[in-house]
Amino acid sequence: MRDLIKLLSITIVISIFCSSCNSNNQANKKSETIIAQSDIKNTKGFKLLESKCYICHFETPDPARMNQMIAPPMLRIKEHYLPNYQNKEDFIKAITTIVNNPSEENTLMPGAVKKFNLMPKLIYNQDELKLIAETIYKYEFGAAPKTRMLMMGDLKLNNGSRWKLKSESVKTIDGIINSLYSFKSNNIKDYNQFGKNIFEQAKFIMLDKSYTGDKFDQIHNFFNGVESDMHLLIQEKSIENAKNTVEDLKIKFNNFYNFFEEE
Numbered sequence: 001m002r003d004l005i006k007l008l009s010i011t012i013v014i015s016i017f018c019s020s021c022n023s024n025n026q027a028n029k030k031s032e033t034i035i036a037q038s039d040i041k042n043t044k045g046f047k048l049l050e051s052k053c054y055i056c057h058f059e060t061p062d063p064a065r066m067n068q069m070i071a072p073p074m075l076r077i078k079e080h081y082l083p084n085y086q087n088k089e090d091f092i093k094a095i096t097t098i099v100n101n102p103s104e105e106n107t108l109m110p111g112a113v114k115k116f117n118l119m120p121k122l123i124y125n126q127d128e129l130k131l132i133a134e135t136i137y138k139y140e141f142g143a144a145p146k147t148r149m150l151m152m153g154d155l156k157l158n159n160g161s162r163w164k165l166k167s168e169s170v171k172t173i174d175g176i177i178n179s180l181y182s183f184k185s186n187n188i189k190d191y192n193q194f195g196k197n198i199f200e201q202a203k204f205i206m207l208d209k210s211y212t213g214d215k216f217d218q219i220h221n222f223f224n225g226v227e228s229d230m231h232l233l234i235q236e237k238s239i240e241n242a243k244n245t246v247e248d249l250k251i252k253f254n255n256f257y258n259f260f261e262e263e
């Protein structure tokens with residue numbers, strides 16, 4: 001009995017010791033990342049980001065200053081670019097390319113283009129721009145909740161009728177739905193590429209200048225509902241999840257016809 005108590009107390013002491021070193025470790029890790037983040041803030045890259053880009057871009061969404069917003073917050077830009085360009089070199093190249101030549105062809109943020117117009121083409125020192133892009137890649141902007149949780153449920157009819165869209169837009173959606181049903185692969189890379197392809201097609205409906213007001217808002221709602229799925233698909237690593245996302249997209253895209261029709 002005495003041995004048992006001894007054994008028990010040793011076990012308890014050891015486990016307390018281990019758990020405390022575990023939490024110490026975690027605390028260390030946490031403070032390391034905090035230090036690393038504040039280190040980034042002192043780098044030349046971050047200073048350049050502030051002086052060259054934060055003139056127009058907020059770092060993170062700020063609901064109190066929504067009406068002063070003239071460009072999407074940097075956090076949102078990273079949210080759109082990172083899934084598409086997960087490797088550092090690719091990310092830097094994508095950011096420098098679009099900044100050097102903002103275009104509807106290459107935008108990953110059609111909603112921002114529509115809302116704020118294309119980013120003006122400004123001339124930057126290329127080494128500085130690379131440093132800025134690298135900083136955006138490294139810096140953790142944190143996670144901000146979506147300002148408007150726009151989901152399919154927010155889609156509304158036009159006084160009981162479907163919204164009329166140009167036949168070209170409806171054909172684009174038809175094309176996407178056909179490709180969703182015909183797509184077959186067991187290679188995750190194909191799914192990632194497929195996500196990019198359908199995003200590329202869908203974004204042009206968002207960019208169409210002839211859609212304004214309530215009609216555009218509903219197109220925007222629809223796009224928001226499918227956008228996160230497309231982002232998921234682009235960065236998905238598991239074939240099982242990718243297949244589920246495609247299924248989800250089929251349902252959401254089919255829902256398009258409940259709210260929109262060809263004019």
Ligand code: HEC
Nearest residue numbers: 052053055056070071102107108109112113116117118119
């Ligand atoms: C004069 C204002 C202005 C400045 C300065 C500015 N931007 Fe922008 N930027 C915008 C606007 C407006 C948009 C949204 C429209 C768009 O996406 O083209 C935008 C969008 C972007 C996008 C998303 C592009 C897309 O459509 O996919 C990136 C990336 C970006 N900015 C990076 C930068 C970086 C990096 C800097 C600093 C080197 C910078 N911007 C400086 C106005 C600005």
